[in-house]
Amino acid sequence: MLNKLLFKNQDKKQLVVAMIGAFLGIAFLIISIHYLIKVNQFGEGSEILGPNTVIVQKKVSNSNTLGLARTDFSKSEIEKIKAKPFIDDVKPVISNNFNVSFETADPVVPRFRSDVFIQTVDPEFLDVKIPSWEWKEGDEFVPLIMPRDFVVMLNTFMSANDIKQISDDVVMSIKCKFTLSNEDDKEWVDCRIVGFTNEVSAMLVPESFMDYGNKKYSDGSDQKITQIMIQGKEGKFGEVEQLLNNRGLESKNAQVVVGRLKSIVGTLVFIVLCISIIAVFVSGLVLIQFMQLLMTRNAIEVRTLMRIGYHPNKIIRKFFIYFIKVFGVVAIMGTIAFFITKYFLDDTFISGGIYIDTDLSLWSFMALLIAYVIFSLASYFSAKKGIFNEY
């Protein structure tokens, strides 16, 4: 009966318009937060370096060839890059300063031997944590991350020798060894492949092994830093790329493509998110304004109810519950719209070559919950103010 008295004679058009506005805002809010998170996660875990990390070197020009310009990085250059606001961290890529060769030592595959160069990257930069990627003197073998190109090359070699090609799993099980040497000394160290990378052209070894080799077999010359790792902040890849261009730095193309893609899609989704937040805020205000209008229209009824013995809190509760139900309907409709949109958008992303994670993201629903709580509080205080104005 109270509902009939307070809500039956309202102008439904304004309520419907406010609900449509809130529905669109909520739907876009959930969708944009979900895809912003998924786009930011895109590429994580698929490579050993995160999608915001690039390994760069200086472009080699004729000046470098003629010895007029340097291709290595000084400490001050690294510090200057690190100081940029869109950079999270910069670390040198350490290379071997001693002779090292790699050979297979397993009856499964024919003997293959080559002089190689090895590198190590700061473990902080690794996106995929490989638990066995550690080494100390006396260990059975050195764990090693191999450029995928090497496997292709090895299989080509096998094929040319009329030997069956081998899979990644078999490659990871074969025994190999490094030969470390200088003019006076030589040492063989067993090694085993524990992972592959498309991002780095050299074999990657644990930092401790590189330190060991560089200490024991270095030829005494200064270690030059010719490559550095740059980790950009999320969504700032455009600025990182501009920095690379301005400083004449280059990186593997694949790394740049992923970063650029993420940056573009992430920026677009972020714009949609901002618009959604504004839409939710505005539609929430419209709903609250509608509540105030309803209370003004029902001022006589509200006043009379209190005069005949209804507690103000009971009437406040009526308005509050009515509007949280309205917003609840909006939230449910927005959630359904999200699932429908997700169904189609996931396909669209996959068709476009963006293999994003299709799991639900907690934060998009947390945003919905936060919006709901804020609206509920605003409704309650607005109802309280309106009712006590009539007391």
Next chain:
Amino acid sequence: MDITLDHIMPVPLASIEHDSDSIWGNRVTLNSGKHILLNASSGKGKTTFLTTVYGLRNDYKGEIRYGEEDIQNFNPDDWTNLRMNTISAVFQDLQLFANLTVGENLLLKNRLTDTYSEYELKSFLEELEIDHKWHQKCGLLSMGQQQRVAIVRALAQPFKWLIMDEPFSHLDIENAKRCMKLIHKRSEEQKAGFVLTTLGDSHGYNYDQELKL
């Protein structure tokens, strides 16, 4: 519960000269269970009396006490409790909900305390000869019919005091008598007092006390 008006002077009536026996500016006690007639011509403050004693306005000087308690100290919880169980009113403008039916208007009030069954409420209407209006919207009733509905609504709660502001102004003598009979019966049942404001007509009833404005 006695109601004491201790030198009350509503601000809007302060500029008017009042008789020496007026309740305004004097100390008056409305004794528990008494039936009181408040007789005054227009503009003397009958509605002001009801709204002030009922706690709807506080623009006055002096002190109104329910028992020993100054009503200025009451909070919304106190007033809600009092208006549900202790003091009831028939307003001059009736304050019925025009879009609700007679039955809904009565049940909306009655459900606060569940004082009567729907059958009993209908029997009250029957006594006042408007029981056939149960399903009719109040906005469509005549003023006389609305006055009778407002009286039944005011009776649909426990009370110690019933304050009525010209409740029979649109009723003929017979209907006024019926209403008075019902009010008397309900007041006696509850050992409650009432105050009836009027423009001069006592409606053929013998009051315990007559007050003037």
